[in-house]
Amino acid sequence: MYGSDEAERTAFRQAEKKYKLYYDDAYKSSKKKKQPKQVDLSEVLDFKSALDSYNENTQLPPGIFAHQCGSNRPVFCLENRPGFYFIPGALSLEEQCRWIRESLTSFPQPPNRTNHNAIYGPINDLFIAAKEKRTLVDEESSPASLDSEANSCTSNGDTHSHRWKFYEENIASLRAKTCKSISASVLLRKLRWSTLGLQFDWSKRNYDVSLPHNKIPDELCQLATKLAAPAMPMGEDFQPEAAIVNYFGLADSLGGHLDDMEADWSKPIVSMSLGSKAIFLLGGKSRQDPPVAMFLRSGDAVLMAGEARECFHGVPRIFTDKENTEIAPLELQFSHEDDHFFLDYIRTSRININIRQVF
Numbered sequence: 396m397y398g399s400d401e402a403e404r405t406a407f408r409q410a411e412k413k414y415k416l417y418y419d420d421a422y423k424s425s426k427k428k429k430q431p432k433q434v435d436l437s438e439v440l441d442f443k444s445a446l447d448s449y450n451e452n453t454q455l456p457p458g459i460f461a462h463q464c465g466s467n468r469p470v471f472c473l474e475n476r477p478g479f480y481f482i483p484g485a486l487s488l489e490e491q492c493r494w495i496r497e498s499l500t501s502f503p504q505p506p507n508r509t510n511h512n513a514i515y516g517p518i519n520d521l522f523i524a525a526k527e528k529r530t531l532v533d534e535e536s537s538p539a540s541l542d543s544e545a546n547s548c549t550s551n552g553d554t555h556s557h558r559w560k561f562y563e564e565n566i567a568s569l570r571a572k573t574c575k576s577i578s579a580s581v582l583l584r585k586l587r588w589s590t591l592g593l594q595f596d597w598s599k600r601n602y603d604v605s606l607p608h609n610k611i612p613d614e615l616c617q618l619a620t621k622l623a624a625p626a627m628p629m630g631e632d633f634q635p636e637a638a639i640v641n642y643f644g645l646a647d648s649l650g651g652h653l654d655d656m657e658a659d660w661s662k663p664i665v666s667m668s669l670g671s672k673a674i675f676l677l678g679g680k681s682r683q684d685p686p687v688a689m690f691l692r693s694g695d696a697v698l699m700a701g702e703a704r705e706c707f708h709g710v711p712r713i714f715t716d717k718e719n720t721e722i723a724p725l726e727l728q729f730s731h732e733d734d735h736f737f738l739d740y741i742r743t744s745r746i747n748i749n750i751r752q753v754f
């Protein structure tokens with residue numbers, strides 16, 4: 396364990412600081428839009444250009460090699476990080492759209508837990524409420540009751556006695572004068588994680604098998620099993636039991652950490668990227684080991700198995716500016732009028748679905 400000063404000095408922390416989003420001070424005093432500070436990205440590994448060069452002439456940058464596994468897409472590994480696999484463009488556009496939709500609509504549905512549970516209890520139909528511009532109102536902070544006007548999607552706190560209900564905009568604005576309230580669209584923006592399958596308890600940092608849960612959707616399990624194959628022990632199939640869905644907004648990041656709560660580290664974590672481009676840092680077994688920085692784009696998949704399971708990793712940056720976000724194909728795919736809500740969301744966000752075999 397590190398004291399905070401020591402932690403600040405580690406190679407991992409230095410890399411996080413290097414790539415983190417900072418704004419240019421010059422814009423502070425002017426009325427111009429805030430501009431991100433320029434970052435030197437010359438050391439960031441780009442598996443998309445590695446793939447292009449591999450497809451063209453089978454050449455790869457130093458330190459990267461192709462894993463021979465008979466997969467229909469090239470799978471790349473790093474010489475100095477055994478157990479780490481990168482599959483550029485692993486998900487088709489259709490698959491990306493499908494899992495973006497599900498990540499925003501069905502994945503945050505109870506009994507799946509989200510970061511909002513601790514304050515609001517389980518929330519039903521958050522995405523629909525955001526689309527309909529509803530507001531979540533705390534019934535207990537007002538003596539009056541407007542039950543007849545409330546949306547049927549009621550939520551009950553599981554650790555507190557508050558009762559929160561969605562209301563139409565006009566009713567909510569009346570109630571907001573006397574009650575605590577928050578708009579569904581703000582809540583959707585503040586969605587940070589949801590958990591599928593076996594539920595992860597963040598306070599205890601373990602899986603709580605006693606919590607009610609639904610199975611991970613079959614098609615997501617099939618996709619994960621297919622992607623996991625190159626990193627699986629001979630003759631075994633990956634058994635997806637739990638998934639964490641991470642939602643990243645504009646300046647969000649995920650600090651360096653280890654995924655060490657699963658019993659068997661020979662099974663990979665299957666991690667898929669959706670939406671805006673990001674930088675992923677893959678460190679070593681100590682925070683002192685300088686991490687490798689790499690771009691993650693929508694559709695990329697990463698597998699971490701064996702020794703790589705013991706490596707610190709994190710996401711210090713997502714790119715939401717037009718030149719760097721690299722979601723043009725998704726924008727085309729989401730061009731239908733009904734999809735504009737997904738498109739608005741994904742233009743400034745990234746979603747990561749990581750799937751685990753727990754036992």
Ligand SMILES: O=C(O)CCC(=O)C(=O)O
Binds near residue numbers: 639708749
């Ligand atoms: O967002 C990512 O790509 C990584 C997610 C991750 O490391 C985690 O959830 O443990």
